[in-house]
Amino acid sequence: MLLISFPSDSSMQQPIVMPLFDSIEYLENGNPIINQRITQLSLSGIQDASVVYEHATDWLAEQKYSENNYKAYRSELTTFLHWCFDVAKLDLLRIGRKEVGKYVEYCQSPPLNLIGYYNVAQFKAEKGSSLRTPNPQWLPFRGKKTANIIQPYALSESALKTKIAILSSFYAYLMSEDYVEKNPAQMWLNKSRFASSKKYRLDNDGDNQLAFTELQWSYVISTVTKLAKEQPETHQRSLFLIKLIYCCYLRVSEVAARAGYTPVMAQFKRNPQTGIWSFHIPSSKGGKRRTVSMSNALLEALVEYRQYLGLADYPKSTEQHPLIIRQRAAGRGREVGCINANLGIRQIREEVDKIIVLAAISAENDGFVEDGAQMRQLSIHNIRHTGITHDINIHGRPLSHVQADAGHESIDTTSQYLHTTQIERHQSGQNKPLDNLQGIE
Numbered sequence: 001m002l003l004i005s006f007p008s009d010s011s012m013q014q015p016i017v018m019p020l021f022d023s024i025e026y027l028e029n030g031n032p033i034i035n036q037r038i039t040q041l042s043l044s045g046i047q048d049a050s051v052v053y054e055h056a057t058d059w060l061a062e063q064k065y066s067e068n069n070y071k072a073y074r075s076e077l078t079t080f081l082h083w084c085f086d087v088a089k090l091d092l093l094r095i096g097r098k099e100v101g102k103y104v105e106y107c108q109s110p111p112l113n114l115i116g117y118y119n120v121a122q123f124k125a126e127k128g129s130s131l132r133t134p135n136p137q138w139l140p141f142r143g144k145k146t147a148n149i150i151q152p153y154a155l156s157e158s159a160l161k162t163k164i165a166i167l168s169s170f171y172a173y174l175m176s177e178d179y180v181e182k183n184p185a186q187m188w189l190n191k192s193r194f195a196s197s198k199k200y201r202l203d204n205d206g207d208n209q210l211a212f213t214e215l216q217w218s219y220v221i222s223t224v225t226k227l228a229k230e231q232p233e234t235h236q237r238s239l240f241l242i243k244l245i246y247c248c249y250l251r252v253s254e255v256a257a258r259a260g261y262t263p264v265m266a267q268f269k270r271n272p273q274t275g276i277w278s279f280h281i282p283s284s285k286g287g288k289r290r291t292v293s294m295s296n297a298l299l300e301a302l303v304e305y306r307q308y309l310g311l312a313d314y315p316k317s318t319e320q321h322p323l324i325i326r327q328r329a330a331g332r333g334r335e336v337g338c339i340n341a342n343l344g345i346r347q348i349r350e351e352v353d354k355i356i357v358l359a360a361i362s363a364e365n366d367g368f369v370e371d372g373a374q375m376r377q378l379s380i381h382n383i384r385h386t387g388i389t390h391d392i393n394i395h396g397r398p399l400s401h402v403q404a405d406a407g408h409e410s411i412d413t414t415s416q417y418l419h420t421t422q423i424e425r426h427q428s429g430q431n432k433p434l435d436n437l438q439g440i441e
Contacts, residue, residue, distance in 0.1 A: 017082045017114060019122035019134040020053070021074040024064045026123070026132060027057060028346040033133055041085050048091045051179070054253070056081070059173045061349065062379055074122075076166045079107070079140040093180065100164070100188040107163060108155050110141045115153050117145040164189055176210050176385060177251065178406070178413055210382060211389040216363065216375050217246075220383075223359040232308060238351055240305035241324055245352075245380070246387040247298040248279050249406045252380050255324055256345040263323035265315035268294075268302065277302075281407075292405045324348065352380040389417050 041049035063070040116139035123132045144151040168185035227235035277294045364372035391397040403414040
């Protein structure tokens with residue numbers, strides 16, 4: 001393994017920043033140097049470093065359709081994580097509005113050794129090696145230099161608003177993944193001098209949707225069902241995958257192969273006393289494990305999927321058959337050459353995102369143009385929230401049951417899914433009386 005070292009100088013007030021996220025085409029392949037860096041952080045007391053890095057990588061991967069967004073987001077995220085881990089030495093879970101204020105002060109007056117004056121690639125390829133290495137010449141802050149004269153560093157208000165808006169977007173993602181319960185960046189914005197700028201405020205009146213509506217979800221299911229019939233060799237697995245995520249509130253990392261985790265059929269377990277089936281998740285992000293109850297509809301979907309694979313209707317407790325298989329041999333990684341290998345996070349995300357786009361097109365063709373536009377903004381991780389939202393608000397499952405199945409630490413997190421649409425709220429308000437006993441004499 002090729003290792004690089006960053007210059008250390010005891011006279012420097014702050015540590016040098018190591019770039020954490022390579023270009024989008026290399027992001028999800030992983031990088032041994034970055035992995036080593038994250039491991040060192042975990043061992044040095046930043047307990048959530050590896051989990052936060054996983055979440056950050058997943059969030060950045062969703063920006064792949066906009067190269068400009070991706071470049072801006074990864075730079076801002078690298079700077080923020082550097083401040084959290086190296087400067088403040090805090091877990092992300094300990095960051096509040098006060099800490100975001102300190103981060104803003106840091107960005108307004110950064111250490112001089114972290115200010116660069118030229119565009120520098122964050123990663124570079126080493127000659128004679130396929131390994132890409134973080135570029136120690138990259139610096140997170142950009143200064144101005146005219147005619148070899150260095151101008152005093154100044155962070156414009158526009159740049160600051162953009163920086164915190166990106167951070168707020170990341171925290172919104174972490175909230176959608178149930179990793180954090182609050183958005184300290186948005187809290188800081190709401191109390192700052194920028195609070196009146198609607199551009200940088202989150203809309204809390206129902207438009208910032210985290211779940212598909214019933215109509216939108218019906219288009220997703222009908223689209224993937226049709227694809228499964230027309231192209232079973234590709235989309236039988238897609239149909240089962242989407243139903244599994246929806247019914248069991250799963251994250252993509254809980255159904256995809258990743259370091260230390262390969263999902264198998266034996267995770268479906270039948271209680272010998274009750275005969276009821278459940279899905280066991282031995283390891284999720286953060287190291288939590290949980291067992292999720294299965295509906296009869298999901299059990300039927302499992303049987304149908306297994307029949308297509310040529311397997312017995314129900315899995316045995318020792319069955320190691322991959323959960324979501326690929327159609328051709330893996331080309332890289334631990335399962336290179338294997339045909340029935342599990343799909344990775346990137347492949348699963350891409351497959352489901354394509355289906356969501358096809359469902360959006362179908363909705364638009366039927367005249368639901370606004371719904372189609374909203375669907376295009378959603379992705380695979382929104383399916384988890386759709387399952388939770390529908391079970392609470394439509395199917396009437398008890399909050400405590402949903403809390404356990406979703407793996408929420410607090411019932412308060414689950415309660416956030418209790419909501420009505422703006423239309424429902426307005427209709428109920430329109431019909432409420434002033435006097436319930438009016439007319440009684």
